[in-house]
Amino acid sequence: MDKTILIVEDEQAIVDILVFNLNKNGYRTLTAADGETGLALARKQNPDLLLLDVMLPKLDGFSVCRALRAGGFMTPVIMLTAREEESDKVLGLELGADDYITKPFSMRELLARVRANIRRTAVDVSNGNGAVRPASEPAELRLGSLSIHPGRAEARKNDLPLPLSAREYDLLLFFMSHPDNVFSREELMRDVWNYEYYGDLRTVDVTVRRLREKIEDNPGEPCFLLTRRGMGYLFASSAPL
Numbered sequence: 001m002d003k004t005i006l007i008v009e010d011e012q013a014i015v016d017i018l019v020f021n022l023n024k025n026g027y028r029t030l031t032a033a034d035g036e037t038g039l040a041l042a043r044k045q046n047p048d049l050l051l052l053d054v055m056l057p058k059l060d061g062f063s064v065c066r067a068l069r070a071g072g073f074m075t076p077v078i079m080l081t082a083r084e085e086e087s088d089k090v091l092g093l094e095l096g097a098d099d100y101i102t103k104p105f106s107m108r109e110l111l112a113r114v115r116a117n118i119r120r121t122a123v124d125v126s127n128g129n130g131a132v133r134p135a136s137e138p139a140e141l142r143l144g145s146l147s148i149h150p151g152r153a154e155a156r157k158n159d160l161p162l163p164l165s166a167r168e169y170d171l172l173l174f175f176m177s178h179p180d181n182v183f184s185r186e187e188l189m190r191d192v193w194n195y196e197y198y199g200d201l202r203t204v205d206v207t208v209r210r211l212r213e214k215i216e217d218n219p220g221e222p223c224f225l226l227t228r229r230g231m232g233y234l235f236a237s238s239a240p241l
Contacts, residue, residue, distance in 0.1 A: 008038030035059025069096035175235035
């Protein structure tokens with residue numbers, strides 16, 4: 001079955017180009033020209049990925065993303081933005097977007113990001129809530145007070161569920177599968193984001209910070225997810241119980 005991509009964009013010329021190229025590459029497309037319609041379509045149709053413009057009539061892209069994530073919608077979201085400000089990019093990631101791409105963009109780059117985000121996840125339809133999990137499923141992993149069960153796409157701390165986004169879950173699973181190894185941001189972009197090229201490395205830093213806020217007792221002095229300056233990030237297997 002073809003994967004469905006919802007395009008929420010108010011510039012018709014961009015919509016036409018996206019629809020043509022996505023259809024040509026085997027994707028089914030839905031479109032909305034304002035944020036309110038896009039939010040309603042996402043909730044009703046449960047697409048496999050959203051391409052979400054930031055500047056939209058009625059409801060901006062940030063508000064749409066916030067509302068979807070607050071409602072447990074875990075489908076990948078790529079935000080489309082004409083803004084270059086760092087704060088706008090970070091805000092989208094903080095609200096739960098998986099990635100952003102700045103206009104004007106090349107269609108080759110956008111298709112690569114679409115493929116990467118769809119390829120890295122599989123929807124678990126058995127639980128009916130849109131949970132996302134990797135296609136490969138290692139056994140349950142435990143380190144200190146943290147545990148992760150890929151079969152249920154579930155992470156816990158002190159046996160209580162962790163409210164992780166799909167990307168945060170993927171990052172935690174990767175780190176817990178490779179404890180005590182230092183990974184550069186470029187390596188994480190390749191192995192967790194699954195990009196065939198390196199995207200904006202700020203994306204990695206923001207996601208690591210969000211993950212720390214959820215798994216660490218004191219994010220300012222982390223025990224699990226450590227920074228190795230000039231090298232990257234390391235997940236410590238000796239974190240306290």
